[in-house]
Structure formats: C-alpha cells, structure tokens
Amino acid sequence: MRIPILKLHNYLLISIQIDLDDQTAIQFQEDLLSKIHENGASGVVIDLTSVDIIDSFIAKVLGDVVTMSDLMGAKVVLTGIQPAVAMTLIDLGIHMQDVPTALDLEQGLIKLRQELEE
C-alpha cells in the first residue's frame, strides 16, 4: 500500500487515512524523501486526523522522517493528532518534543509559512 503525496506549490501534503503497518510506514518514509528531492519542496504537512493509533514504531518512523526531511532542507509539520493518540503517546513515554505540530491542516500551513518566513 502506498500513501499518496500531493504537491501544492512548493509544499507537499499528505493525509494518512489508513491503519499504518510497519512496511507501509517505511515505504512512506522513502517516498516522501524522494518527492522532496524531486520537487525541491521546502515544506511538508503530514495530516494525521484519520489516524487512530500511533505505536512506538510508527512514532519513530514519523519522528525520523521529520529529522531526515530537515537534513534535506524541508520543514515538516504534523497536524491533526487526535486527543486519544496524544494521550496514548505520553503513556508510552514518547514525547516527540522536537517535532513541529499544529491543530489542523490550515494551522499547519500557517506554521510552515512562519517557519520558512515566506
């Protein structure tokens, strides 16, 4: 299964709407980095509104993809993390402190603009 990555001007938008298995998550990591490289994208929003579980592995993949994209010069914002998911992540002991987040897609795009000072 592949997660679609949409291009909008110099941003990439992703909405994850499936229950992520490990393989799909790793594939997504690779796909996103290639897309950033191909398109020279400066910002990425990954919307997690429809994701109702993030375990330690998926959290690691998401955290890593933020760091990897950052190394390539693209800023990533995670948006729409559900209340139940946020509570579960803290119980698990995963704080994701260095990961930029926003309430929803709209706020995510505003945050990207601010970070990139456009």
Place this chain on the structure above:
Amino acid sequence: MDFQSCVNIKKEWDIVGARQLGRDIARKIGFGTVDQARIATAISELARNIYLYAGTGKVCFEALEEIDHKGIAIVAIDNGPGIQEISQVMEDGFSTSGGLGAGLPGVKRLMDEFNIHSEEGKGTEIRVVKWLR
C-alpha cells in the same frame, strides 16, 4: 471469562490484524475512544515484540466479566528465546532492537495490570488487563 479469541503472529501485517481485532472487542465491551486507543497500542507493542524477538506467537483476547466490573485481558504468548533480565526490559529506554525502547514499560502504563512470565529458551507470556471505569 465468556469469550476468547486469538490472532497468530507470523508476519508483520498480523500486528495490524491483532490490534484491529482487540480494538473491536474493546469497543464491544464498552471502552471509550481513549481507552480503545490505549488497548490497541498496547496490543501493537506486544505483537511487535513477538514478531521481532520470537518470530512467531499469538495474541489472545478475553472479555472479563465480574460482578462489579468488566474488562479486557490480552495475553501475548511466544516460544521464543525468552527474556534474560526482566527487570532490564522493564526499564524505560532499554531496547535490544534499536527501537524507541518504549515497549514494555509503555505497555504497563497503558494498562491496569501487567504480568510477565519468561523462561530462557522456552518463551515468554505477558498478560495485561484493562478495566472499564
């Protein structure tokens, strides 16, 4: 105990299968969305441990019904190498697989009861319970 079902863990996708079934059972018992997420996440961690460290095993679910409260029990069983130092794997940040190390201590925090039994060379059995509040 009035209900029991198991998911065999053989391939990566079974981790998703186990947590989806567990979540369904939790919803039927009457757990809210936050506890459903906690239960599903705990199942995911337990199933992944089986897949990573033992190769194969199973995750079983049991609906618990007592006079004054209801709950769900999840039992993760494998015939893998077992755990040498249980106290070590229960420490936050300890991992032998390069993961986040959130594994077992995280599962313990997500659930109400946590019991682990492991024998070197024989396997591991972890039983966790969440009660409906």
